[in-house]
Amino acid sequence: MDTPTATTLTPGLADHAPADASVLEDTPKPARSLGPLKMIWAELARYPGKVALAFVALLITASATLAIPAGFKLIIDNGFGGGGDPADIGRWFRYLLMIVVVLALGTAMRFYFVSWLGERVVADIRLKVQDNLLRLAPSFYEENSPKEISSRMTADTGLIEQVVGTTVSVALRNILMGIGGTAYLFWLAPQLTVGLVIAIPLIMLPIMYFGRRVRNVSRTSQDRVADVGAMISETLGAMKIVQAFNQEQREQARFEGAVEAIFTTAKRRILLRAAMTSIIIMFIFGSITLIMWRGALGVSTGEISGGTIAAFVITGGLVAGSFGALTEVYGDLLRGAGAASRLNELLNEKAVIAPPARPMALPEPPRGSLSFRNVTFRYPTRLEVAALKDFSLEVEPGETVAIVGPSGAGKSTIFQLAERFYDPQAGSIRVDGIPLTSADPAAIRRRMGLVPQDGVLFSANARDNLRYGEWDATDEQIWEAARAANAEGFLRALPDGLDTYLGEGGARLSGGQQQRVAIARALLRDSPILLLDEATSALDAESEQLVQQALDRLMEDRTTLVIAHRLATVRKADRIVVLEDGRIVEQGTHAQLAEAGGLYARLSSLQFGAGKAA
Structure with a gap:
C-alpha cells in the first residue's frame, strides 16, 4: 500500500499521533466550562416557538409542584381541625385534585416539547456534521480513525440529546422550584427556614462527595465492561x-481475569453507594425529625399551625432535592459540553481539497488526457519521505498505461492525486489540459471511473451497488452493464434479483463476483478516464479470466491507468511505466522492457517466472 493507515489515538500511541488528530479520543471528557454548549443554544434558537412552549410547561409544572404543599396546608388547617364543614373539606380536596391534574398535563406538555427539542437538535447537528464530513478529503480519514469519528456521531450526539431533552429541563425545573420553594418557606416560617438553610448544605456535602466517588468508580466499571465486550468480540x-492454536484455556483465563476485575470494581461501587445511602437517610430524616420536633413545639404554643408544619416539611424536601439535583445536573452539563466541543471540531473542520472560488470548466466533449508534470508529493503523516519525486507522465486520450513497481514505489499515490484526494507539494496535474487545482473536484471525479483492488460494496441491495456509479441508471442500463461485466448470470440467480440485499460489504458475494459488480459500476459511470487498481490481483484463475474479459470491454475507447501485477494486463498495455522510490526508472512496451534487463525484467521473472517474462 502507498497510502497511510488511519491513526487510532490510544494513550500508547499519543506521542506518535499527528498533532491535529489528537482531538479524536474515544470518550468525551467533561469540559472545563459550559462554553461549548453555545453550539446547542444556536440550534435551539431555530425553534423559538417550541422553546417558549417548553418553558411555559416548566413554569406550570414547577408552580403546580410547589402548590401541592400549600394545598395540604389548607386541607390540614381547614379540614382536619375538628368540626369542619364537609362541604369545605370537599372543596379543599377538589382544589388539590385540580393542582394534580394541572401538574399531570403540564408534565406531559413539558416532556413532549423538551423531548422534541432534544431529538430535533441532535438530528440537525448530525446532519450538519455529516454534511461537512462528506466535504472533507480522504486524507482526513487516513489521519483520523473513522471508528472514532463514528463514535462522536453516536455517543456524543446521544449525550447532547440527554442535555437538551433531559438535563436542561431538569436544571431549569429545579432552579425554579428551589428559588420558589425557598421564598415560600420564608413566608411560611422564617425561623424554621433559617434552620433548613443551614441543614441543606450539610445534606448536600456528603451527597456531592460520595456522588463524585460513585461516578468515578462507575466510569471505571463501564470501562472494564467495555474491555470485556471488546475481548468477546x-x-x-x-x-x-x-x-x-489450542488457545481456548488461555482465552478463558484471560476472560476470567477481566470478569473478576469488573466484580472487584463493582464491590467498591456497592460499598460506596451503601455508605452514601446510609448517610443521606440519616441526614435527611434526621433533619426532618428535628424540624418536626421544633414545629410540634411551635404548634403546642400556638405559634404555627399543623398545616404549616406539613407544608414546610414537604416543601423543604422539594427544595433540598432540587438543590441536590443541581449538583448532578452541572456534571451532566459539563459532559454534554465536552461532547459538543468534540462535535464542533468536526463541524468546523475545513476541507483541505475544496473548489476554487471561480472553477474553470472542463472542456466538452471530454478528451480523456491526463498529465503529471514534475510532481513531488509527501503524505501529511509521512512528510519525511516523498511518495513521488519529480514525477512526470503524459497519458494520451485512449491510451492504456500500466504502472508497475515494488510495494511502496508510489503506484497508488498516482491514483490518489489524479482524483485530487491530495494536492502535490510541487508540480501540476491536468485533466484535458485544465489544472486540477483550477477545476471543481466533483467535475474532475465525474470524468474518472475507479475499479479498486477489492470491489468495495455497500450494505445495500444489488441495484443500489450497481447504480452507485450512475444513480439515475435504468434497470435496462444496469443489466447491460452487468452483462458486459460478466455479472449478469450470478445477479439473475440471486433470490430477489437486483433487489437482493448483498450483506455487509457485499459479504453474500464471492471476491470475483464483488469485483465484477465493481466493474459494472464503473461501466455505468461511462467516464472517459479509467483507473484500475490491481483489479485481478486477489482472484483465482477462473474469476480472473471472467474479470479480465470484463475489464477488456471496460477499457475500450477509454484512457486507462492500471496498477498491474498480472502479466495479461501488462502485455496488453500500450505503455508500461516502471516506478521505484517515487520515480520513473523505465518506460516502454512489455517486449522492450523485458529485453532491457532492468527492474521490470527482474520483477517479471520473480512474479511470472523467467519463461513468461521474456
Missing part, C-alpha cells in the same frame, strides 16, 4: 485461530 471473531 475479538475472541469470537477469531475463533478459528483460537481453536487452531
Whole structure:
C-alpha cells in the first residue's frame, strides 16, 4: 500500500499521533466550562416557538409542584381541625385534585416539547456534521480513525440529546422550584427556614462527595465492561485461530481475569453507594425529625399551625432535592459540553481539497488526457519521505498505461492525486489540459471511473451497488452493464434479483463476483478516464479470466491507468511505466522492457517466472 493507515489515538500511541488528530479520543471528557454548549443554544434558537412552549410547561409544572404543599396546608388547617364543614373539606380536596391534574398535563406538555427539542437538535447537528464530513478529503480519514469519528456521531450526539431533552429541563425545573420553594418557606416560617438553610448544605456535602466517588468508580466499571465486550468480540471473531492454536484455556483465563476485575470494581461501587445511602437517610430524616420536633413545639404554643408544619416539611424536601439535583445536573452539563466541543471540531473542520472560488470548466466533449508534470508529493503523516519525486507522465486520450513497481514505489499515490484526494507539494496535474487545482473536484471525479483492488460494496441491495456509479441508471442500463461485466448470470440467480440485499460489504458475494459488480459500476459511470487498481490481483484463475474479459470491454475507447501485477494486463498495455522510490526508472512496451534487463525484467521473472517474462 502507498497510502497511510488511519491513526487510532490510544494513550500508547499519543506521542506518535499527528498533532491535529489528537482531538479524536474515544470518550468525551467533561469540559472545563459550559462554553461549548453555545453550539446547542444556536440550534435551539431555530425553534423559538417550541422553546417558549417548553418553558411555559416548566413554569406550570414547577408552580403546580410547589402548590401541592400549600394545598395540604389548607386541607390540614381547614379540614382536619375538628368540626369542619364537609362541604369545605370537599372543596379543599377538589382544589388539590385540580393542582394534580394541572401538574399531570403540564408534565406531559413539558416532556413532549423538551423531548422534541432534544431529538430535533441532535438530528440537525448530525446532519450538519455529516454534511461537512462528506466535504472533507480522504486524507482526513487516513489521519483520523473513522471508528472514532463514528463514535462522536453516536455517543456524543446521544449525550447532547440527554442535555437538551433531559438535563436542561431538569436544571431549569429545579432552579425554579428551589428559588420558589425557598421564598415560600420564608413566608411560611422564617425561623424554621433559617434552620433548613443551614441543614441543606450539610445534606448536600456528603451527597456531592460520595456522588463524585460513585461516578468515578462507575466510569471505571463501564470501562472494564467495555474491555470485556471488546475481548468477546475479538475472541469470537477469531475463533478459528483460537481453536487452531489450542488457545481456548488461555482465552478463558484471560476472560476470567477481566470478569473478576469488573466484580472487584463493582464491590467498591456497592460499598460506596451503601455508605452514601446510609448517610443521606440519616441526614435527611434526621433533619426532618428535628424540624418536626421544633414545629410540634411551635404548634403546642400556638405559634404555627399543623398545616404549616406539613407544608414546610414537604416543601423543604422539594427544595433540598432540587438543590441536590443541581449538583448532578452541572456534571451532566459539563459532559454534554465536552461532547459538543468534540462535535464542533468536526463541524468546523475545513476541507483541505475544496473548489476554487471561480472553477474553470472542463472542456466538452471530454478528451480523456491526463498529465503529471514534475510532481513531488509527501503524505501529511509521512512528510519525511516523498511518495513521488519529480514525477512526470503524459497519458494520451485512449491510451492504456500500466504502472508497475515494488510495494511502496508510489503506484497508488498516482491514483490518489489524479482524483485530487491530495494536492502535490510541487508540480501540476491536468485533466484535458485544465489544472486540477483550477477545476471543481466533483467535475474532475465525474470524468474518472475507479475499479479498486477489492470491489468495495455497500450494505445495500444489488441495484443500489450497481447504480452507485450512475444513480439515475435504468434497470435496462444496469443489466447491460452487468452483462458486459460478466455479472449478469450470478445477479439473475440471486433470490430477489437486483433487489437482493448483498450483506455487509457485499459479504453474500464471492471476491470475483464483488469485483465484477465493481466493474459494472464503473461501466455505468461511462467516464472517459479509467483507473484500475490491481483489479485481478486477489482472484483465482477462473474469476480472473471472467474479470479480465470484463475489464477488456471496460477499457475500450477509454484512457486507462492500471496498477498491474498480472502479466495479461501488462502485455496488453500500450505503455508500461516502471516506478521505484517515487520515480520513473523505465518506460516502454512489455517486449522492450523485458529485453532491457532492468527492474521490470527482474520483477517479471520473480512474479511470472523467467519463461513468461521474456
